[in-house]
Each structure stands twice: as structure tokens, then as C-alpha cells.
Amino acid sequence: MKAAPASNLLARGGRFIAELPGAPMALIERVIGTGRMAYVFLLPNILFFGMFVFLPIGIDIYYSFTGGTALFPSQRPGVGTLQYHYLASCKSFYDPSSCREDYFWRGMWTSLKFTCIQVSVMVLVSLATALVLNMKIRARGFFRAVYFFPVLLSPVVVALVWKWILQPQGLLNAVIVGMGGHRILFLADAGWAMFWAVFVSVWAHTGFYTLILLAGLQAIPRDIYEAAEMDGTRPLRQLLRLTLPLLWPNLLVVLVLVTIRGVQTFDEVFALTGGGPGTATMMIVQYIYTTAFASQVPDYGLAAAASVLLGLLLLVLTLAQLWLTRRRGAA
Amino acid sequence: MKSQVKSCLVGAAFIAAMAGTSALAQAATTLHVMWYSDGNEGQVIAAQIKDFEAKNPSIKVVLDQVPYKSIQTALPVQLAAGQGPDIARVTDLGGLAKYMLDLRPLVPDAAQWDANYGPFLNWMRLPGDTTSIHGYMTQLTITGPFVNKTLFEQAKVAMPGPKATWPQWAAAIKTVAAAEKVPYPIAADRSGHRVFGMILSQGAKVFDAKGNPAVVDAGFKAGAKMIYDWHQQGLMSKALWGAVSGATYQGANTQFANGQVVMYESGSWQIAQFAKTVGTAFDWVAVPTPCGPANCSGMPGGAAVVGFKSTKHPKSVAKLLDYLASPAVISAYYGKTLSVPGNLGVAKAGVHYEGASPAAAAALKVFGDEVSTLAPVAYQLQGYSKNKIIFDAVISRLCEAIVGQSTLDQAYARITSDIANQIAAANGK
Structure with missing residues (x-):
């Protein structure tokens, strides 16, 4: 008996709150017209984006045309394109040691190498994992959770855990020595350090991309496979002719996300290898950070110019993705 | 009973709030x-x-x-x-x-x-x-080496004396490390002060006659090559200096405290830490900075x-x-x-060192005595306001040579250009 009036009251209260913005919205609509209402709804997001994305981009571009060590824009003298000139001063772009800013080009090439290897491995591993987890296997829910678990960890935690495993007196070396082998300096050898940087990155993020691909796999109608089976199509042919083409939109998303993340990689690798040995795993973002914040003479202008160039590279990658998506859509 | 408890809690909260307010009112700054x-x-x-x-x-x-x-x-x-x-x-x-x-x-x-x-x-x-x-x-602070004396005793190798040279120490340490299977025979913090603590004894002058940086000279090259060679020979492990990039600091105090290092080039600030972390696990001593052809100077x-x-x-x-x-x-x-x-x-x-263990007291005396052996160039380098530019360039480029990314000659050229570029940037380009 008592519950009914209370729920009525609650419903009425909810309705009142829901209708509260109705009157001012109606007034705005009358003033600016229905056609322009979309902009009113977009305004909060545009303001947020403007403040935290577009304004910093503008400041970054401005800094790239200034010099000196002062932090505030008003105290920084304009130097034109000098910072870009410094970055581009190379006898050969393929040989970073011939460049004035050799660390920039080393970072670029290392990022490129890391991204190429990481993207290939990440996509293949994620795809294989998603295909297996999409099958009716025992303890499927448990395995899905296990593969996703590393995604929940902070990148620094991931790096520190693996650093403990890989250090000279770490777990992996203990196993190797225990089996009669020789201790390996995993993080002090350029080849090994790059291998582990890619491995740890794939280990930490493969769960996320597996999830995207798994969702794509589950969206493929079962009856297509049933029809294929009735036609006697072999599993490998099903994968190549049915699954992969139908999964293409999801694969494309994964490909783009992994590529952009690969180029932006910093935290995990920095905590794991510190960019070493030498500069073997120093990515472009680490160069930007070090130039601006970790050297005795902070060169904000040079770091800003490098980040503008990195931004342009990411823009090209994103545009390529849009072009690919539209081309595929049109086909 | 419940209301009494409630009253007490309210009273306590009021008193705490008042105390906080009065403390805040008193501390104006x-x-x-x-x-x-x-x-x-x-x-x-x-x-x-x-x-x-x-x-x-x-x-x-x-x-x-x-x-x-x-x-x-x-x-x-x-x-x-x-x-x-x-x-x-x-x-x-x-x-x-x-x-x-x-x-x-x-x-x-x-x-x-x-x-x-x-x-x-x-x-x-x-x-x-x-x-x-x-x-x-x-x-x-004075840079200088700490030595795991127990390892020398176990290997039955005599510790070199106070005026021993770096090569004499290196030879003795090599024998000890081989006998005791020590992973880090010589370790040094990845720091410019420590590098120059080893290089100055080889005759590096660091500055020209006008007081401007002129880092790469014959003495510097001799010192840099000594460190480079030790890494290639396994006397210094690449796992320490090679495991990071740029001018990132990397200490070896944990390895020394764990008994994994025969000689640790660090400095006087580690004494209190080792007195606590090493304790009686093994005997450790600070020894005078080994000598080179020019002097026996560390870095202040x-x-x-x-x-x-x-x-x-x-x-x-x-x-x-x-x-x-x-x-x-x-x-x-x-x-x-x-x-x-x-x-x-x-x-x-004189300072009364409270509760200093005999090892800590002895180490303090060694570092205290070291003040008189410091070379004038060591003070000049420490007093140079842009010395970190020199330190960072040397550490970064020397490490690249050590891990095989460049030759020593390329590293020397880069050290010179890095210092010139950074000083120009510091002066507003």
C-alpha cells in the first residue's frame, strides 16, 4: 500500500528532472532554429576539445618556431624554421649519425622498426587468440579473462614486472643457469632489448585487440559457415574466404590502433629498457621528452618541432586508414 | 550509552577541529x-x-x-x-x-x-x-671506490696499496672476480662525476687556457678508452651502463650491498647507506682513488x-x-x-659521528683524506656552472660506444659537438 505512492513520487520526480531542460531548450530552438540545434549539443565537447586538444596543438606549433630556454611563450624569441632546419640537417637520412640531431632520427627509425614488427606480431597473435577463443573449447571464459588480464595493468607495472624477470639476476636467467646455460644480458644487448620491448608490448595489449576481433567474429552469422560446410568447404578455405573478409572492418580498426599506439610508444619501453642499450630502444616520444624535460638545457622549441613532425606522421597514417576504409566501403 | 559515545565523538571532533584551526592560525607562513x-x-x-x-x-x-x-x-x-x-x-x-x-x-x-x-x-x-x-x-662529496674486502680475502688476493694505479687494481679485481664468480667485477654509477673521477687521473684537462670547455684531449681519451676496454673485457658489466640510454643515472649500490661487486666507484655519500644495508654481511672498505699518470684525483x-x-x-x-x-x-x-x-x-x-661503525668511521677518514689529493681541474670542473652539459654528453656518447653503436672516435666527435650545441642553446642560440 505504502510502496505505490512512493514509486509514483519517484517517477514524478524523475519526469520533472528529465523535463527541466525542456523549456530553455525550446527557447533556444525558437531563437536559432531547429537546424542549428546540433551545434548547441556539440558545443560542450567542442569547448573541451578546444581547451585540451586544439589549444595545446596550437601552442606546440607556436613553440616550434621559437628558441631559447624560457618556458613562457612571451619570453621566447622567434627563430623561424630554425628548429625544423636543425632536425633536417642530415647528410643522409638513412644514417642518423650523419645528422645534427642524430637522436631524433635514431628515435624515428627505432619507432618505425618497433612499429613494423609490433604491428605484424600483435595483429597475428590477436587474430590467432581470437579465433581460438571463438571456438567451443573447455574453460573458454577463463581463457578469455586470462588473455585480457594484462590489459588491466598499468604500463609501468608491466615493465617493472618484466624487468625483474629479465635482469641478469632475474627469474629467466635463474632458469637458464639452472638448466646449465649461460646468463644472458637481455636488456644490455640491442637485439634482445628490442625483442623484449616488442614481446612485452604484445603481451600487455594483445587482450584488448583480441576482444575487438572476437566481437567481430561473433558478429559473423553462423548460417554462412553452415552453408559453407554443406558445400564441403575446408576450414582453411573458410578462414581465408569467409572469416577474414567479413572480419576486415575490425582488422582495419585493430591495424590502425596498433600502428598509432606503436608510433606513440613510450612508457612501457622507457620503464623496461630506459631506451637502451645505447639508443637501441629509444623511441621518438622519448627523444621529445628528453629534449624538453630531461636535459640540463631544456630545448622546448626543438622538442615541439619534433612533436609537430610526429603529429604529421600520425595524420598521414590516419588519413591512409580513412582512405582504406572508404575504398573498402565503396567496393 | 550510545548517546554518550556519540557526544564523546562529537566533542573529540570539535576539539580536533579547533586545534587544527588554531595551528593554522598560528602558522601564518x-x-x-x-x-x-x-x-x-x-x-x-x-x-x-x-x-x-x-x-x-x-x-x-x-x-x-x-x-x-x-x-x-x-x-x-x-x-x-x-x-x-x-x-x-x-x-x-x-x-x-x-x-x-x-x-x-x-x-x-x-x-x-x-x-x-x-x-x-x-x-x-x-x-x-x-x-x-x-x-x-x-x-x-668526493668520488672514490668502495671495495668488498671479504672477496679479496676469500680469493687470497692482496689488495693493492694506497698509491696503486687503476691498471693494478683492475688486474687484482679480475683475479678476485674469476675466483669468486662475481658478476660485476668493477661497477661505477652511471654519472658524469664518477666518469671524471676515473678520467682525471689520466691527465684530462677539460678546459682550454681561457676556461672554455675543451673536453676531448689525450688524457680524456686515455681515460675513456680505459673504461671502454673494461666493458669489452667484462671487467665492467654492460648490464649497468648499457641497460639505459642518454644521461640516465644508474647506481650500483644495490649490487654492491648484495656482495656482487668487487670494486664500486661511487662516493662518500654511500657510507651511511652501506653501514646500514651491508651491516656485517661482509667487510667493506673505502680506498683512495687509484692513480693515473697525472694524479690520484677523484671529483668533488x-x-x-x-x-x-x-x-x-x-x-x-x-x-x-x-x-x-x-x-x-x-x-x-x-x-x-x-x-x-x-x-x-x-x-x-671535527664532527662527532654518532653511532658510526668502525667500517663507516674508517671510510669517512679515507674520504676526508682524499680532499688533499684533488686536482685543481677537479675543482674547476665542479665550479663550472654548465658542467652537467659536459657530464651528460660524455655519459651518453661513451655508452653508445660501449654498447657498439658507435666507435670511440665517433663518440669523441659527438661529445665535442653536443657540448658546443648545448652551450649555444643555453646562451639563447
Whole structure:
């Protein structure tokens, strides 16, 4: 008996709150017209984006045309394109040691190498994992959770855990020595350090991309496979002719996300290898950070110019993705 | 019963709130101190700050204890943005000089500062400045090696004597490491001070006749090659210097405390830490810096507590620093933290090192004696306001050669150009 009036009251209260913005919205609509209402709804997001994305981009571009060590824009003298000139001063772009800013080009090439290897491995591993987890296997829910678990960890935690495993007196070396082998300096050898940087990155993020691909796999109608089976199509042919083409939109998303993340990689690798040995795993973002914040003479202008160039590279990658998506859509 | 408990809780909350309000009302000024510790310095300074607060109830001091890395990387950016603390304990004395507050007009007895900290005040000044007082030394540091004596005894190898050369030590350490299967025969912190602590003895002059940096010379090359060769021979493990990039600091104190290092090139600030972490696990000793053809010099350095111009309370900053730098307080600080004194008066009077173990006391004496063997160029390099540019360039490029990314000659060329570019950038390009 008592519950009914209370729920009525609650419903009425909810309705009142829901209708509260109705009157001012109606007034705005009358003033600016229905056609322009979309902009009113977009305004909060545009303001947020403007403040935290577009304004910093503008400041970054401005800094790239200034010099000196002062932090505030008003105290920084304009130097034109000098910072870009410094970055581009190379006898050969393929040989970073011939460049004035050799660390920039080393970072670029290392990022490129890391991204190429990481993207290939990440996509293949994620795809294989998603295909297996999409099958009716025992303890499927448990395995899905296990593969996703590393995604929940902070990148620094991931790096520190693996650093403990890989250090000279770490777990992996203990196993190797225990089996009669020789201790390996995993993080002090350029080849090994790059291998582990890619491995740890794939280990930490493969769960996320597996999830995207798994969702794509589950969206493929079962009856297509049933029809294929009735036609006697072999599993490998099903994968190549049915699954992969139908999964293409999801694969494309994964490909783009992994590529952009690969180029932006910093935290995990920095905590794991510190960019070493030498500069073997120093990515472009680490160069930007070090130039601006970790050297005795902070060169904000040079770091800003490098980040503008990195931004342009990411823009090209994103545009390529849009072009690919539209081309595929049109086909 | 319930209402009694409730009343008591409300009463307690009211009293606590009132106490908080009255404390806040009394402490009109709040100072923020950014502090890093190698050993127990944080505990000691916290107690001394409490004493200061008791004597000056109108000043509240917040001690922010941070890792050394924050002092190196975060503090300079904060200061550039005008958002730094009021006071900090720093080691880049010349590099941060432009942000430091001149205490001379604010302290009651500037002559006391000149008399006790005179030679070190210059390390905190910009070129051309001969009068500013920016802070006081919490310790004078000298680089030098620690040796695991137990390993020598177990290997039945005699430790080289006080005037032994680097090659003599290297040969002895090689034998010990082979006999005892030690993973890090020689280890050194990945730091410019430590590199020059080994290189200066080879005759590096670092500066030209006009006092401008001219780092790469025959002496420097001899020292750099010695370090390079040790890495290639396995006497120094690439796992320490090779495992990071750029000028990133990497210590080997943990490895030494774990008995994995025969000789650890570090410095006097590690004494308190080893007294605690090594304890009686093995016998450790500090030995004089090995000699080279030119001298037996390590590198001086130190940490200073300085005030910053951006503070809103310069008088309170001066009051706190004047208290902490006063002879009685600083002497107690040196004694409790087992630091080599950076106060001439206290050094002359002698420091009573409280509870120092025999090993720590002996090590303090070794480093104290080292002051007289320091080469003039070591002081010149420490006093050069842009010395971190030199240190960073040498560490970064030498490591690239060590891990095989460049040759030594390429590294020398890069060291020269990096220093020239960075100094030009520091001067506004």
C-alpha cells in the first residue's frame, strides 16, 4: 500500500528532472532554429576539445618556431624554421649519425622498426587468440579473462614486472643457469632489448585487440559457415574466404590502433629498457621528452618541432586508414 | 550509552577541529621543502625542522621527500614555470643557480656564511657573480671506490696499496672476480662525476687556457678508452651502463650491498647507506682513488640546500636556512648522516659521528683524506656552472660506444659537438 505512492513520487520526480531542460531548450530552438540545434549539443565537447586538444596543438606549433630556454611563450624569441632546419640537417637520412640531431632520427627509425614488427606480431597473435577463443573449447571464459588480464595493468607495472624477470639476476636467467646455460644480458644487448620491448608490448595489449576481433567474429552469422560446410568447404578455405573478409572492418580498426599506439610508444619501453642499450630502444616520444624535460638545457622549441613532425606522421597514417576504409566501403 | 559515545565523538571532533584551526592560525607562513635522501638524511632533517618550527611557531614547514630523479628532472621544469618549492636539496648547483634566492641581504650574519661556506658558495653562483649566498652544503662529496674486502680475502688476493694505479687494481679485481664468480667485477654509477673521477687521473684537462670547455684531449681519451676496454673485457658489466640510454643515472649500490661487486666507484655519500644495508654481511672498505699518470684525483661535489627566488616568503626561507646552516645544527646533521662536512668551521672542529661503525668511521677518514689529493681541474670542473652539459654528453656518447653503436672516435666527435650545441642553446642560440 505504502510502496505505490512512493514509486509514483519517484517517477514524478524523475519526469520533472528529465523535463527541466525542456523549456530553455525550446527557447533556444525558437531563437536559432531547429537546424542549428546540433551545434548547441556539440558545443560542450567542442569547448573541451578546444581547451585540451586544439589549444595545446596550437601552442606546440607556436613553440616550434621559437628558441631559447624560457618556458613562457612571451619570453621566447622567434627563430623561424630554425628548429625544423636543425632536425633536417642530415647528410643522409638513412644514417642518423650523419645528422645534427642524430637522436631524433635514431628515435624515428627505432619507432618505425618497433612499429613494423609490433604491428605484424600483435595483429597475428590477436587474430590467432581470437579465433581460438571463438571456438567451443573447455574453460573458454577463463581463457578469455586470462588473455585480457594484462590489459588491466598499468604500463609501468608491466615493465617493472618484466624487468625483474629479465635482469641478469632475474627469474629467466635463474632458469637458464639452472638448466646449465649461460646468463644472458637481455636488456644490455640491442637485439634482445628490442625483442623484449616488442614481446612485452604484445603481451600487455594483445587482450584488448583480441576482444575487438572476437566481437567481430561473433558478429559473423553462423548460417554462412553452415552453408559453407554443406558445400564441403575446408576450414582453411573458410578462414581465408569467409572469416577474414567479413572480419576486415575490425582488422582495419585493430591495424590502425596498433600502428598509432606503436608510433606513440613510450612508457612501457622507457620503464623496461630506459631506451637502451645505447639508443637501441629509444623511441621518438622519448627523444621529445628528453629534449624538453630531461636535459640540463631544456630545448622546448626543438622538442615541439619534433612533436609537430610526429603529429604529421600520425595524420598521414590516419588519413591512409580513412582512405582504406572508404575504398573498402565503396567496393 | 550510545548517546554518550556519540557526544564523546562529537566533542573529540570539535576539539580536533579547533586545534587544527588554531595551528593554522598560528602558522601564518608555510614553506615547502623538496628533499631527496641517499640514506637517513630525510629523518634527520625532519627532526631539525620540527625543532625550528617549535622555535618559530609562525612558520610551518612541509617536507616533501622525493626520489633523486625528481630533483634532476621535475624540479628544473617546476622552477622554470615559477611553480617550484621554496627550498630544495639539489646537486646541480651551477645549473639551477639562475633560480636561486640571494640570502645575503636576508640573513643576520652573512660573514658567518662567508667564513664557513666560502669556497662552496661559488659553486652555486652564476658566472660573474661573486657575492650571492644561495644556500649551504649538506655534504661535501668526493668520488672514490668502495671495495668488498671479504672477496679479496676469500680469493687470497692482496689488495693493492694506497698509491696503486687503476691498471693494478683492475688486474687484482679480475683475479678476485674469476675466483669468486662475481658478476660485476668493477661497477661505477652511471654519472658524469664518477666518469671524471676515473678520467682525471689520466691527465684530462677539460678546459682550454681561457676556461672554455675543451673536453676531448689525450688524457680524456686515455681515460675513456680505459673504461671502454673494461666493458669489452667484462671487467665492467654492460648490464649497468648499457641497460639505459642518454644521461640516465644508474647506481650500483644495490649490487654492491648484495656482495656482487668487487670494486664500486661511487662516493662518500654511500657510507651511511652501506653501514646500514651491508651491516656485517661482509667487510667493506673505502680506498683512495687509484692513480693515473697525472694524479690520484677523484671529483668533488656535493649537495646543497638552497632557497628559490620564486618563493613568496623570502624572509622565512632565509630564517629557516640560517637556522639549519648554523654551526651547532649543521654539525649535528653531519654527525647523524655520516657526511663529509661542507662547513669549514665544523670540519676544523671535527664532527662527532654518532653511532658510526668502525667500517663507516674508517671510510669517512679515507674520504676526508682524499680532499688533499684533488686536482685543481677537479675543482674547476665542479665550479663550472654548465658542467652537467659536459657530464651528460660524455655519459651518453661513451655508452653508445660501449654498447657498439658507435666507435670511440665517433663518440669523441659527438661529445665535442653536443657540448658546443648545448652551450649555444643555453646562451639563447
